[in-house]
Amino acid sequence: MRLYIIEDEVVAAERMQELVRQTSPDAEIIGLADSIEDSVQYLQNNPMPDLILMDIELVDGQSFEIFKEVEVSCPVIFTTAYDEFALQAFKVHSIDYLLKPIQREELQKSIDKFRQLQKVYGGGNRPDYSELVQELRRSTAPVNNTWREHFLVKQGQRLLSISIDEIAYFYSEDRVTFLKTHDNRFFPLDYTLEEVEQQVDPRQFFRASRQFIVDRQAIGNIYIHFNGKYKLTLKPATSEEIFVSRDRGAEFKKWLGA
Template sequence: MKVLIIEDEFLAAKQLQAMMLECDPAIEIVGVLDSVESTIQWFNTHPSPDLLLADIELADGQSFSVFEQIEIKCPVIFTTAYDEFALQAFKVHSVDYLLKPINEEALRKSLLKFYELKKLYGTSTASIDIKMLATLLRDSTVPSDTYRDRFLLRQGSRLLPVEVNEIAYFYTKDRVTFVKTWDKRILSIDYHLDELEKILHPKQFYRANRQFIVSPKSVNKIHIHFHNRLKLELSPVNEEEVYISREKSTDFKTWMGE
């Protein structure tokens, strides 16, 4: 099976290739492209692959632009950082999608779905209207500016505006949520971690466990612990020990860029 990948993040593309071959060694990666322009050029000079994996957000625009400019006849699996609720349109139109950070189990399930659809419909796309899908997604997704870029935080009797990029991690202690900034300030915040998880960009922060949401730069060291758990050393230092469960360890390592 010939697969074309559209992904503008080098590490993500490399990881995706490796996971594809782990899922099915018979897969042939015929190309890895990083932009709308290069994808259009590729399709104009190459036969259609059997399957296309396309990131939605590329450096020069959304990959939907490709489908609006040329006819794509192969099935598509989209990869995206959009939240699951916003992507119900994909299920309705029988196009699968992978939420970033992508793990091997999710990829394997998507490939199995593709194989089943291929048995039913052969090499056709089962009359999926990609242009309609693009419109539905644009109309239904949460806009990127929904993710918070600043918070108003408490410090004693004062309220301080703090940019998200000033925050190393969020954590809870004694049922109170705090942020720790890069300059080692500890400030309270009127959100639970469950709420923060929904309004922080998934590329910038990861829910490590019930007590911590961390940024990648805050992870100073990662130790392999008992039962394949991971122990994190954070910077700035936190007195609490931070663990990643065995179930989440693969997902976390992928998010960190393994």
């Protein structure tokens, strides 16, 4: 079993490695990262591991951002000191969610669960987890497809209800989330982009980058960029360039109907 660890606390990373050695002597720890940036770089340029142990709160943000930059095609066990991220964790292909401090018995149960899944969906020395990943996504999909139809925003002393059909895109700037309407109005929101992404219909909106979630009707032009990326122009125009990463390119084309 080839295992990759993503953890930004030195003591926690050392403990996790020791727990892995105790619970799975046959496991090969192929790498250790402490940030979103390092994780993405490794996963983009190396064979996918069999399993990832992933802390949620990293030095440069929440590890959910990794899934926006690279197609993670193996199961993940999330670790965190907080239980508030459980639902979001299971909306990606997590097989378990462990609260810190991690106990040996809990990690053992998670590893055993992975090995059972490996027997069902894997085969040979390097299992293909694509079927497992798809099953995890299906099993953690929302029970009802009810998406936000309005967002309540402030304008001075007034509260306005903005219809979802009025929104061109959501974006993050200086740690604040904004929505911009098709008629070029913008308002701050009391949600993170990750929270917005879970509330809007994915058939209508696409997470184009870490900073932008875009409505289909807001896309002006699409340019093929170098290294397999796509460059977007939006309506209304933005002050910065927007790129869909190479790893999300196929998903983006499928969303467009290509």
